[in-house]
Amino acid sequence: MSMIGLVDCNSFYVSCERVFQPRLNGQAVGVLSNNDGCLIARSNEIKALGIEMGTPAFDIQHLVGQGRIRLLSSNYELYGDMSQRVQAVLGEFSSGVEPYSIDEMFVRFDGFEPGQLLEHARQLHHKVRQYTGIPVCVGVAPTRTLAKLANRAAKKIPAYGGVCVLRAESAETRALLKRLELGKLWGVGRRLAERLAVLGFRTGWDLAQADPKRIRRQFSVTVERTVLELRGISCIEMNDFHEPRQRIMTSRSFGKLTENVDEIREAIRQHGQRGAEKLRSQGSLARAVLVFLKTNPFRDDLPQYSPSLAVELSRPTDDSREILDAAGNALQRIYRRGYRYQKGGVMLLDLIDCHRQQLSLLDTSQSDADRQRSQKLMATMDELNKRMGRGTITLGTPSPGAAWHLRCDNLTQRYSTRWEELPAARAR
DNA sequence: TGGGACTAT
DNA sequence: ATAGTCC
Numbered sequence A: 001m002s003m004i005g006l007v008d009c010n011s012f013y014v015s016c017e018r019v020f021q022p023r024l025n026g027q028a029v030g031v032l033s034n035n036d037g038c039l040i041a042r043s044n045e046i047k048a049l050g051i052e053m054g055t056p057a058f059d060i061q062h063l064v065g066q067g068r069i070r071l072l073s074s075n076y077e078l079y080g081d082m083s084q085r086v087q088a089v090l091g092e093f094s095s096g097v098e099p100y101s102i103d104e105m106f107v108r109f110d111g112f113e114p115g116q117l118l119e120h121a122r123q124l125h126h127k128v129r130q131y132t133g134i135p136v137c138v139g140v141a142p143t144r145t146l147a148k149l150a151n152r153a154a155k156k157i158p159a160y161g162g163v164c165v166l167r168a169e170s171a172e173t174r175a176l177l178k179r180l181e182l183g184k185l186w187g188v189g190r191r192l193a194e195r196l197a198v199l200g201f202r203t204g205w206d207l208a209q210a211d212p213k214r215i216r217r218q219f220s221v222t223v224e225r226t227v228l229e230l231r232g233i234s235c236i237e238m239n240d241f242h243e244p245r246q247r248i249m250t251s252r253s254f255g256k257l258t259e260n261v262d263e264i265r266e267a268i269r270q271h272g273q274r275g276a277e278k279l280r281s282q283g284s285l286a287r288a289v290l291v292f293l294k295t296n297p298f299r300d301d302l303p304q305y306s307p308s309l310a311v312e313l314s315r316p317t318d319d320s321r322e323i324l325d326a327a328g329n330a331l332q333r334i335y336r337r338g339y340r341y342q343k344g345g346v347m348l349l350d351l352i353d354c355h356r357q358q359l360s361l362l363d364t365s366q367s368d369a370d371r372q373r374s375q376k377l378m379a380t381m382d383e384l385n386k387r388m389g390r391g392t393i394t395l396g397t398p399s400p401g402a403a404w405h406l407r408c409d410n411l412t413q414r415y416s417t418r419w420e421e422l423p424a425a426r427a428r
Numbered sequence B: 001t002g003g004g005a006c007t008a009t
Numbered sequence C: 001a002t003a004g005t006c007c
Helices: A014-020 A042-050 A059-064 A076-091 A114-132 A143-154 A170-177 A189-198 A204-209 A212-219 A221-230 A261-281 A322-335 A359-364 A369-390
Strands: A003-009 A029-030 A041-042 A070-072 A097-103 A104-109 A136-141 A161-163 A248-258 A284-295 A308-317 A342-350
Touching: A003 A076, A003 A114, A003 A143, A014 A029, A014 A041, A029 A042, A029 A369, A041 A042, A076 A097, A076 A104, A097 A342, A104 A114, A114 A136, A114 A221, A136 A143, A143 A161, A143 A170, A143 A221, A170 A204, A204 A221, A212 A221, A248 A261, A248 A284, A261 A284, A261 A322, A261 A342, A261 A369, A284 A322, A308 A322, A322 A342, A322 A359
Parallel strands: A029 A070, A136 A161
Antiparallel strands: A003 A104, A003 A136, A029 A041, A097 A104, A248 A342, A284 A308, A284 A342
């Protein structure tokens, strides 16, 4: 019987910071999202203060002033590297590791006796901590949905000691499902939980008893799959991590609300270039570009407008210039005066593999020489930006004091990926 | 008051 | 085109 483990790193971003700054142990520490916007990782001490996930930074700034909490900007280079280290350790305990997010990985366990598996999972739990310094919880079950449940139990119920192995149809699984509010179940959000509650489904157990066919009719195939998974029938597969993305989005809040079209155009151009870089690094071509804008939905005193428009490219391309042209075009068509915009971004859509050359055989709009010139130029830009830092070469000149720069006031060092930022050890 | 990929409607 | 899901 094949089993699936979910390994979830505890307070991941905070834990990464603590590996290199042990003095943060025992302190109330939080890590903020990009742009220092809201709280996305909390130490237990900060949870104990009753500060919720997603709290806007400005709501808790006063506690920083009082010295009661520490807030750090997010350091994705550090977290990404630590995540890979955790994955490397997992690889020694599993026949297959599937990263699900930066701090969660599914791992396959094949050919274990039930008794062995618990011991194996406990070893994995211990070794990840020992080798990487990152504390994790481990949940194991026959399906990913139940592994999520097991992981939650491992995290919340101290008696499990951070490791919980569940079998389908066991009394233990049933007890946990009965205690699980539907909104906390993987794949069921607040809205869906409300709709299910109307029909009398309140707990995970209720949903596990539902008729899958009926659920499919009244909701969707994804909810039907959840029902089957709750019963121990595995039917949710992970997207292979190595598969190229099917769409690429680059977006950011403008540092302040703005209606200045020049400022917005500059931000959109920036996103278009960044998106094109991502596109080339995964070896894809885009056939369409979508631009979106958004006003601040929390400002109900202001008029709201969230337009988006997709425009087709004349041919599949990864050339930043063609993508920027299309993006500029789309922006011009959706921009309306009289709104204060909060955020904007660019999505690259309908991606295809750049080696699928048969399209270009039919494409007479561009000669081979042109195409080669484009590729060479883009490759040179990418190489320089990679080596000398992002933004070394850009198309057009970004104004230095633009409103949409990234805010990150409390950024720590990239201890594990940059020679210049290695931590120093001193003898006492 | 985040950013990104995906799915559903 | 827009809204909702997850992290």
